[in-house]
Amino acid sequence: MDEFVRLGRTAFLTRYGFGKSRDFMVRDAKTGQLCDSKAIVGAAFGYQFPEEGPLKAADFSGGEATVVPKLQRLGFEVVRIGEDWSADEVQATVASYFEMLRLEAAQQNYTKTEFNAQLRQQLRGRSKGSVELKLQNISAVLHGLELPFIAGYKPRANAQLLLRQAVQRFVLDHPEFVGQVVDAMEEVKAPGQVSFYASLVEPPPMERVLQVKGNMPRARLPRKVDWAQRDEVNRKLGRAGEQWVIGYEQRRLSDAGFPELFQQLEWTSERLGDGAGYDILSHERPGVHRFIEVKTTNGGHASSFIISRNELEFAAEREDAFHLYRVFQFREEPKLYVLKGNLADQLHLEPIDYRASFRRLMA
Template structure:
């Protein structure tokens, strides 16, 4: 209730709640007081620069000012700009709208640092993320190491959304501020030679050093819900020559190498299952007949139990997008549980694999890329 919230008048109580937040960590603090993550506003700790969930801080601060009454519950008051934000600002605290607090110069410096690391990674040159982080923070306004890492994850998310490679160590994390999205897109458009160099380097086919096929299978990426662009927003039209997903699909040399690797994986899988004789029935269909069958390799689980395998290979990371044909989607739906998509990633370094089984339309977000044009109109 607002009447209760209006009684909070102690800046020291707010700071005590912030200190507890920093000491315990976000997850533990929120669980302790029963709050969820803030959707819109965070309050900054002036001492450490860390951002804290605004409503949870206010609720906990009430308990510090009135220990005999204890902290406020989330249902006791409403959050937002007119209540929590106004209260914190009147008490002298900086409140930040999520994702919109970094300035132009900070964002530009962060994006430039990220792409410098991406270029080194593509060239397989050694670098240390911690050192880059420390050097970058010297150009920023008191940002913490964690906040810089989050910004790098946001950049990965923007690149992933554009179908471009990103730094494997920075898992894409959405909710990037508009300024950051615009700056990343502008960097890509202004540096086509660099992007071509990165993509070409990551597409280079090398024989993987790891050939044991042990501990290579991982879980597929989780489905991420993102905000759809308004029809009024202009989607950047990147040059086709730096369309990462399309280039991976078109590079048959990389695709063929990935299929050869999967054949080795299948041999190991069948041997481990005690059915080495089934490997003698393995058929590399795409090599023998070419593309178009809806799958690349025919293997088996048991005699009479086929495993139709479609292989998608990339030198990119776990969450890299890929191109799949309408024919492959239809074949997956037709074969149901007998269809397997093997997604091989990090192929140039140490190959890893995740497997999707059955109908793909239920497991992937599918975006149309091309259309067949003709002068024939189909009647319903």
């Protein structure tokens, strides 16, 4: 650790061939400085066994099962990255984040770099990168609460408990503010320049997160700030998204060499209403249908959405003929990704409602 402090983090890691710790740091008791845990253990091995030399990064695994308990048994304090923030620092960061979210919802210009610099003046020598990580943690908490988050701060999990509590407390204490943000981001506006080129992107990767233990209380928030639910019931937004998809289909069919098939396209939900299991009947090629269900949001790429049992069953029945078009960032620069076929194989599905009646099914 003395060597780490003397050389500095970058030089120390370069000398011993380690990358920056992703999860855990060990605190130098003399200086209070946090050092990369795995690199410290690797270098310490060389001090204890000079004839063998320091361990390389590939020689052993770091983390909660190996390096952390070893350091703790030796009497060192191990800190999970981001967990050493004080309550005042967390409160300041949460306040800064929600101010940026308010400006983004109102489509007012702001500079994330300036907010970062101003925020660091209130913190204890935090680096720009550590602040960015904390802001990404806030996005992850909001995403988990089904609320909109700042598009430029991609959700990053493993937020400290203090931060999670602070974000939840802000949401519960400021329902009108959160409602105004959701209302503003829910507003339907025609895209300034309608373009269907380069709109198609890959769907978000499936993220694995730790399941909350069954005996932990679940955070229950006012229904009016349920982001995915509001998207679903906002018929104006849904209709605008379907209109945009119709334009996208016209471009897709023309580019595929089948412009005449656009004349056979049917806007099913507009003609028959919801319940068919899809919104638009298009074509893959002559004689081959493409059944399109459209889910539209003003939110970001990874925003969750509501899907009905009927839509799930229809997707399974139609297999590769079914296409879910997820349109996002609609009011800014619409993009979409496509999920094809059986959705149960591609999504994490969580039941959220029940139909109540006075009938009991018998085996």
